Structure formats: structure tokens, C-alpha cells
Amino acid sequence: MKIDPNLLRRVSVFQNATDEDLKLIAQHAIERSIEEGEFFFFQGDPAIYLYVLVSGRAKLMQTNPAGQQVNLRTISEWQLFGALGAVRENATYPATAQAMEQSTALAMKSDYLKELMQTRPYLSFDLMRLMTGYIQEIQERYRELATEKVERRIARALLRLVAQMGTKVDGGIELTFTRQDLAEMSGTTLYTVSRVLSEWERQGLVETGRERVLIRNPHGVVRIAEELN
Amino acid sequence: MKIDPNLLRRVSVFQNATDEDLKLIAQHAIERSIEEGEFFFFQGDPAIYLYVLVSGRAKLMQTNPAGQQVNLRTISEWQLFGALGAVRENATYPATAQAMEQSTALAMKSDYLKELMQTRPYLSFDLMRLMTGYIQEIQERYRELATEKVERRIARALLRLVAQMGTKVDGGIELTFTRQDLAEMSGTTLYTVSRVLSEWERQGLVETGRERVLIRNPHGVVRIAEELN
DNA sequence: CCGCTTATTTGCGCCAGCGCAAAGAGGAAA
């Protein structure tokens, strides 16, 4: 056995699983290591495996024919990804998963999860709960993109990142990513992100550095994200 | 009993249900009629019921605090909507459902579907399949909105509508909706939609009228939607 | 400590698309 089944309970979809189930899952999973910048899978590949990120950080993204890309979601430890294939027959991944740092993940055959779900309603439920969460988030982001100005979208992307992977340090909350990443998350360009962050820095809201943003005044960022006008 | 259970098999989520199940579902459903412009439910309401549209047409939309809205999806006959609440406890609808014409729908308690799913894995599966479909579509639209120019987005929205509710007539494919609707579907304004359609009309691709677009040259629209540049 | 690579900033010019305003058109009801 390669992994402690108890650790698997941190995965939201497995939170209600029995110890027995977790053991089965652990037995059917293999570990996969991916270097920074490399890929777990590409959009369009047959969705044979689903993954649980064990360490590192990854992003799910979509690319258009011209090569521009948008970031759908960033994945942190103990999150499930690539699971849509567990539902449809002969599914392909609808997005590309790329490691943002050296990462390891557990890979499990989609078919096996499907098999488990046949007799374990709670698994289906928890997976559905995850899916509805995605749907809501992406719908909200869609609306944002369609109706909100760039500055607010950047503020919101920042706040989402804070919730997901911000680390408290003295003087604020720290985040680690490039301007390009943030641009892909908010549907804009790295130039605009850079300009906006510079302006915020002038106002004392944040402090910026290479692949790093320190949020000095979270409340100020929330104000930009929420305020009418 | 208010509805023929056999009709329910047209609902994708019920396609694998047994006759027995369909009967149960029919028994637990009540019919609700909604006038054009009125609402099935609002974003934020407790998601107590889920609906199957029996006749008419509706749209699911999101509104931002300032009142601007985006159209997430249009619902045609025998489609399920408002079902996200069947999964989470105490869920609220993440979107507003408005009738685009006088419509009737079957309403069923979310809790009842949840109960059924406990012992009928195929139901969970079919619902998940529906959800993954939504996720994929909205993700794709999100990417479009972030990376594609307005003209192409309008072309794509048009093609989605064709697939969903286009009617073949002599001389092309006809669609029924306002410029405003199409604007909300492609993340732009009614002015821009109007200008683009006028231009297409000049090129002989379409013929436009009040609440009506006749697509004369579908292939031409596809070209705009797909072509690199 | 140096040189290389990769990330970031910022000036500058530009244009796609927005949105107001006003005029036109089509339907429906009276």
C-alpha cells in the first residue's frame, strides 16, 4: 500500500467513506510525480484516470485554438481533479491540468470510482456536491467576466486565492503566483494586472514582488471587490 | 395523477428509470403554470423544488448587484432545471429562472429526488452526467468570453441556439429571441448584437426581423465561429 | 560574483466595443 487510507478522508468526496472503502481506494491508487510546468493530462485526452493532489499545486485550464488560455481553477492539496470522466463513458478531459510546482498526485482509474459509486450512494452524493460547487463558482465567474470591470475581477480573483491558499504572515496575507497566472484567473492580460497591482501598491493596499503579493489591507481589497461602483 | 409517466422518459435524467419509478415521480409532481416574463424562482431562494419544463421556454440567468444580468442557459421542453438543490442541504438556487413565454413545468420536491437517488444509482449517474455537461459548457463559454472577440461569441451563441431550439424552415433555420437575449447569451450589449447582425445581413448570412433571426447560410456562421482569425 | 533566464513595470498609441439618444418598425389591441 502506498498511502495511508486515513489521509484520504481529507478529500471532500471521500469524507463519508468507510475505513474499508478508503482502504480499497488506497489500494487502487498509484502515485504520480510531476515536475513544475509539466502536465497531468491535456484537454481532449481520454479521461481514464482521476487524481487527488497529494502535494504541490496545479492549475486546471482551457486553451483556445489560438493558444490563449484561461485558468479555470487552481488545485491544492487533497483536492480531486479530472473526475468528470468518472461519469461519462469514453469521456475526455475538458481541461488541461498543469503542475505549478513539483507535485505528486494519486491516480485512480475512473472506472473504479464509477464501480464503487454503484453501491455507495454517499460517494455519488459527495461527488455531486463537489460538482454543484464548481458549477456555482464558474457561473459566478462567468457573470463577473461579463459584467464587472477588470479591477474588480482582479480583486475577486485575489480573494478567491486568499481563501484557497493564502498564508498569513506578519503584515498581511501572502500569495504566490505570477502576474500571468492572475491574469488568466481574472480574464485579462498580465499588463493590466501589473498596472492594477502597482496602483494598489501606491494606495498601500498590497505589496508586490516577483511571484508574490502581500495583501496589507484585505478589507480594502474586499471593498474594491464588492462595492457598488 | 397529473401527467403520463411515460412522457417523463424524455427527461435525460429519467431516461434509465423504471416504469415504477416514473410513476412515483409523476405522483410526486405538481404542475405549475407561469406567464411570460414571470419567474419560477429567484437566485437566492431556498431550493425546495426542482422543475421539469413541460411546455414553453425559460431562461436561467444571474444578476449582479447592479442589476446587469447574464444568461446562463435557455431551457426547453423536457429539460430539468433547479436541480442543484437536490444535492446540498439547505441549498439556495444559484440562478434565477424566468419564463420567456407562457410555460408550464412539473415541480417536485428536491428532497424527494434525493430520497430516490439513495437507492437508485442510475439516477445519481444520470444527474451527474447532466451536471458534467453543464460544467463543460459553462467552462467553454467562460473561455470564450475571456479570449474571443464579440463577433465570434455571437456566432457561437447563435449556433448553440440552433442546436437547442432552431426550427428548419424554407430558406434556412429560424430562431426566436430578442437582441437583448442574444446579448445576454454572448456577454455583450444589445447594440453590439444589432450591429453585428446588420453586418451579417449585408453579407447575406442571415435575415433579421423583430424577435427573429433566419439563418440563411449556417456554414458561413460556423466559419465565423470557428475560423482561426 | 557574473551572466542568463524569467518576471515585472511602464510609456505609448490604438481600437473594439460601449452606451446614449433619437429615429424607425412591427405587432397587438382597441
Next chain:
DNA sequence: TTTCCTCTTTGCGCTGGCGCAAATAAGCGG
């Protein structure tokens, strides 16, 4: 037929944000 309401078109001016290009800065490896 006339009126009214809603939908649509289009001129006009404006501006938010894009994206090139060039300078700067920050690691990283040797």
C-alpha cells in the same frame, strides 16, 4: 385605422483595456 408599446437600428463620441517594446529587477546556477 390609429395608438401604443416594445424592439431594433444607427450615428456619434468616448474610454477601458490591450499589447508592443524596451527598460528594469529578481532569482538561479555555476
